[in-house]
Amino acid sequence: MALLPSRTKYRKVHKGRIYGTAQKGNTLAFGEFGIQSLTRGRMTSQQIEAARVAMTRSLKRKGKVWIRVFPHKPVTKKPAETRMGKGKGSVEKWVAVIKPGTMLFEVAGCSATAAREALRLADTKLPFHCRFVSREQEL
Amino acid sequence: MHTYSLNIFSREKTGRGSARRLRTAGRIPAAVYGRGNCRSIAVSAVDFRNLNREIGGGAAVVELKDEKGGTSLSLVQEIQRDAVKDTINHIDFQEIERGHEFNTRVRVTLVKEADCVGVKNDGGVIDHQVYEVEIRCRPSKLPDHIPVDVSALEIGEAICIKDLPELEAVEYLGEPDQVIVSCQPPTVAAETTDDAEAVAADEVPSTKVGRDDDEAAGAADDSSGVADGKS
Numbered sequence: 263m264a265l266l267p268s269r270t271k272y273r274k275v276h277k278g279r280i281y282g283t284a285q286k287g288n289t290l291a292f293g294e295f296g297i298q299s300l301t302r303g304r305m306t307s308q309q310i311e312a313a314r315v316a317m318t319r320s321l322k323r324k325g326k327v328w329i330r331v332f333p334h335k336p337v338t339k340k341p342a343e344t345r346m347g348k349g350k351g352s353v354e355k356w357v358a359v360i361k362p363g364t365m366l367f368e369v370a371g372c373s374a375t376a377a378r379e380a381l382r383l384a385d386t387k388l389p390f391h392c393r394f395v396s397r398e399q400e401l
Numbered sequence: 402m403h404t405y406s407l408n409i410f411s412r413e414k415t416g417r418g419s420a421r422r423l424r425t426a427g428r429i430p431a432a433v434y435g436r437g438n439c440r441s442i443a444v445s446a447v448d449f450r451n452l453n454r455e456i457g458g459g460a461a462v463v464e465l466k467d468e469k470g471g472t473s474l475s476l477v478q479e480i481q482r483d484a485v486k487d488t489i490n491h492i493d494f495q496e497i498e499r500g501h502e503f504n505t506r507v508r509v510t511l512v513k514e515a516d517c518v519g520v521k522n523d524g525g526v527i528d529h530q531v532y533e534v535e536i537r538c539r540p541s542k543l544p545d546h547i548p549v550d551v552s553a554l555e556i557g558e559a560i561c562i563k564d565l566p567e568l569e570a571v572e573y574l575g576e577p578d579q580v581i582v583s584c585q586p587p588t589v590a591a592e593t594t595d596d597a598e599a600v601a602a603d604e605v606p607s608t609k610v611g612r613d614d615d616e617a618a619g620a621a622d623d624s625s626g627v628a629d630g631k632s
Contacts, residue, residue, distance in 0.1 A: 288484035363484030
């Protein structure tokens with residue numbers, strides 16, 4: 263099941279711009295290893311799910327995975343072959359707004375090699391550059 | 402306990418501009434507080450990086466030496482890092498006094514992780530939940546880290562703060578029942594027929610969303626509301 267908010271105050275929001283770097287959610291909080299975004303962009307709920315499945319398959323259900331981002335933002339789209347006007351399109355997908363430095367996924371309970379491979383596979387599902395981080399690196 | 406030493410430079414100017422100039426000049430702005438006085442200082446970026454490597458993530462007492470020859474004992478209370486560039490932006494030192502007790506946080510390290518009974522025999526997963534614990538001790542008794550032996554840990558068992566090894570003149574301050582590390586049972590693999598579509602979305606129970614919002618439940622009723630938009 264795709265990730266999306268259970269209830270929102272407004273159905274549609276403005277597009278917005280992604281300025282600055284992540285000031286919170288930028289360190290390892292739960293796991294021993296993680297991937298951190300290096301560029302900015304949007305991550306759809308489908309991409310989050312694809313990355314999660316890739317990681318859990320790679321870890322062979324042994325490790326523990328944390329998803330540190332949530333797609334709070336609705337993105338609308340007008341139907342094909344529609345004339346301009348007639349209001350804003352309907353919500354097509356939900357995205358997480360990602361700033362450089364955001365910790366996307368964390369992993370624990372497995373070796374560094376297994377975590378690195380799992381997070382590399384997750385990285386291939388994402389539309390921006392990421393880097394592998396570990397608690398040992400932070401020292 | 403080993404005491405490390407670090408040269409510091411006092412600074413008068415504070416604020417973003419002077420802090421940026423310091424960083425450009427190869428220094429890191431820092432602050433020393435505790436024992437009633439608080440002052441702004443700077444340290445050499447290279448010296449601090451070497452010191453940090455030498456300490457290796459453990460707790461340590463650092464002797465700060467200023468230009469006038471004065472010294473003071475302190476702890477590295479907090480290091481602010483740039484999340485993208487991975488450079489150090491600012492350091493907080495907390496002054497402590499010899500012979501006086503103080504509170505600090507110390508890393509918990511797992512020992513004999515590979516020999517854990519629950520992992521070796523039953524295929525369990527070690528769940529390290531708390532990486533640091535708060536302790537109270539004197540500077541001379543400050544442990545580098547708290548070693549936790551997990552070799553005897555079986556599936557379903559946990560090591561709490563009350564089970565931590567007793568160290569001389571060290572008092573654990575956290576909740577005694579706070580779990581530090583536990584051994585979780587392995588998740589049962591679902592039958593995999595086709596590799597492409599074998600793992601369905603809801604089949605992996607060990608995944609957690611880091612942010613504890615209450616969005617998980619009742620998603621279906623909102624999706625129906627979303628579909629009612631203009632077309």
